Amino acid sequence: MPASEELSRRVVEAGRSCSLTTAVLEEWSRLGTPKQVEYLAEYLEAERASREASKRVSLLRRCALPAPKTFAGYDWSAVTWPEGLDRDSLLSLAFLDAREDLVLMGDVGTGKTHMASALCALACERRIEARFFTASSLVARLRRAREEGRLDREAAQIGRAGLLVIDELGFLPLDAEGARLMFLVFADAYERQSVLITTNLEFSRWGSVFGDDQMAAAVIDRIVHHGRLIQFRGESYRVRHALMREE
Numbered sequence: 439m440p441a442s443e444e445l446s447r448r449v450v451e452a453g454r455s456c457s458l459t460t461a462v463l464e465e466w467s468r469l470g471t472p473k474q475v476e477y478l479a480e481y482l483e484a485e486r487a488s489r490e491a492s493k494r495v496s497l498l499r500r501c502a503l504p505a506p507k508t509f510a511g512y513d514w515s516a517v518t519w520p521e522g523l524d525r526d527s528l529l530s531l532a533f534l535d536a537r538e539d540l541v542l543m544g545d546v547g548t549g550k551t552h553m554a555s556a557l558c559a560l561a562c563e564r565r566i567e568a569r570f571f572t573a574s575s576l577v578a579r580l581r582r583a584r585e586e587g588r589l590d591r592e593a594a595q596i597g598r599a600g601l602l603v604i605d606e607l608g609f610l611p612l613d614a615e616g617a618r619l620m621f622l623v624f625a626d627a628y629e630r631q632s633v634l635i636t637t638n639l640e641f642s643r644w645g646s647v648f649g650d651d652q653m654a655a656a657v658i659d660r661i662v663h664h665g666r667l668i669q670f671r672g673e674s675y676r677v678r679h680a681l682m683r684e685e
Contacts (some may be wrong), residue, residue, distance in 0.1 A: 545638065604634070
């Protein structure tokens with residue numbers, strides 16, 4: 439016989455108002471009949487699945503990917519792997535547990551941003567917080583936070599992510615203030631979170647991005663200490679599939 443409306447209401451209100459404790463769960467799992475305990479287990483498993491799904495959606499929304507990607511059909515042919523890293527280990531996200539950094543460096547249009555975006559989506563699916571910024575949007579966000587007197591709070595929010603992606607480093611040079619703000623991010627992230635950078639510039643040219651060779655060297659020093667370089671070589675995917683082609 440279905441439960442009365444009053445009993446159903448009590449269940450809903452009680453569930454909303456408290457987080458279950460181990461002691462209570464253990465007690466009621468002993469008091470109930472096998473059928474009752476089975477019902478309770480199925481309910482709690484459904485609740486857990488619902489919470490996990492909601493968390494994944496929330497994390498993906500907060501990540502703010504410009505165009506969510508997956509690895510389904512991803513073209514790995516342009517990728518050159520460093521020693522100790524391959525496709526399987528990358529997709530396992532083991533580098534996040536080790537707080538390792540990744541630099542995706544190479545030709546334009548060879549899949550660097552796609553890989554970065556797909557790794558963010560994969561992290562969110564596994565309920566790991568990830569944040570995605572272009573270098574210019576990150577600097578603009580930090581500059582606005584500084585002007586509004588909340589730079590420390592903004593930096594702390596960014597620092598909570600297990601994976602921080604900085605896309606297109608080097609596409610636009612940074613002014614002196616922007617370079618200092620970017621350096622703050624790398625300094626705060628060092629050995630605390632994994633940073634993934636996409637760039638088409640070799641390390642030797644990063645001085646032109648930061649406008650200061652010493653600051654660039656300090657950033658590179660932190661990245662390479664616990665980082666790996668994944669190189670991309672080949673023709674641009676967009677050029678290969680462009681509607682506008684020379685005959």
